[in-house]
Amino acid sequence: MYFLRPDKALMSNTTCVKYVRYLLSQYLGGGPLIFGKGDEPILALSGFYPEDSPAVNFLTLMLYMWKKGMLDLPPIAAVPIxxxxxxxxxxxxxxxxxxxxxxxxxxxxxxxxxxHKARPKVVAVFLGGKEFEAVVTTDVAAQTLALRKITPSPHTPEGAAALKYSHGVVFKIPPSPREFSPLLRHVAQILKMATSLPPIERRVVKVEKKDIYILHGGRAEDDGVIIDNDVYIYI
Incomplete structure (x- = not known):
């Protein structure tokens, strides 16, 4: 796999973890978990389950093509695995x-x-699926992107982001690499449009002093934690 061109190596049903990390370290910087500078409007995540290999390869291929000038994308930070x-x-x-x-x-x-350092406008989650699907987590995203809205579990990345400052977009990527090519520009177009969505703002509240609230972007004070998102409702 290491001796193949990246676009050929990633057209596969399996994922070589080292190869994916090598490519994104070379083209996006950072790593070994998160690749990017930290000021990108989109944070993309994939690689949660074994069946997500096609999604990992698709996301990595999309980012490679973007950096090689073969695909038009807004700046993206990525956690491919x-x-x-x-x-x-x-x-x-x-x-x-x-x-x-x-x-x-x-x-x-x-x-x-x-x-919480980057505060991306969009969190894009790439999962494996039987066929392609794209859904969103906010009403304005559903209207703007003409996609179905879901109400995700707050425990998922798209659900937690929806409680904070981001529009979530979830892509299901089919297992056959032969379907990647026609989907790349379609997904890129959705992501470009998503960056035009208005920012999400939450009211600032003071909650009980717990470490978990600080991990979720809160600021500790003597009598509690100041937090500007809604995760405290579910914890």
Missing amino acids: VNERALRGSPYGIDIYFDFLELKSPETREITAFY
Whole structure:
């Protein structure tokens, strides 16, 4: 795989973790978990379960083509493989996809810390699926992008982001790499349009002093935590 061109190597049903990280480190910078500078309007996540290999490869291929000037995209920071153990076939006691509220894993804590520094306008989640699908988490995104709105679990990355400052877009990527080529420009167009969505603002509240609220962007004070998002409602 290392000796193939990236676009050929990524047209696969399996994921080489080292190769994906090498490519994104070279073209986006950062790593080994999060690639990007931290000022991008989009944060893209993939690689939660073994069946997400096509989504990992699709996202990586899309970013490679963007950096090579073959695809028009807005700036994106990416976590192509959130759960490395799943892609390597090793068990993991925590379901990381549903850990973006309680933040029990080091991966979700690191991603959440990056999220609060970057405050991306859009969180794009790429999952494996039987066929292509794109859905969103806010009414304005559904109207602007002409996509179906979902109400995600607050424990998921798109659900936690919807409680904060971001519009969520969830893509289901089909398993056949032969379908990647026609989908690349379609997904890129959705992401470009998504960056024009208005910012989300939440009211500032003071809540009980808990470390989890600080991890979710809160500021500790003597008598509590000041937080400007709605995660406290679900914790």
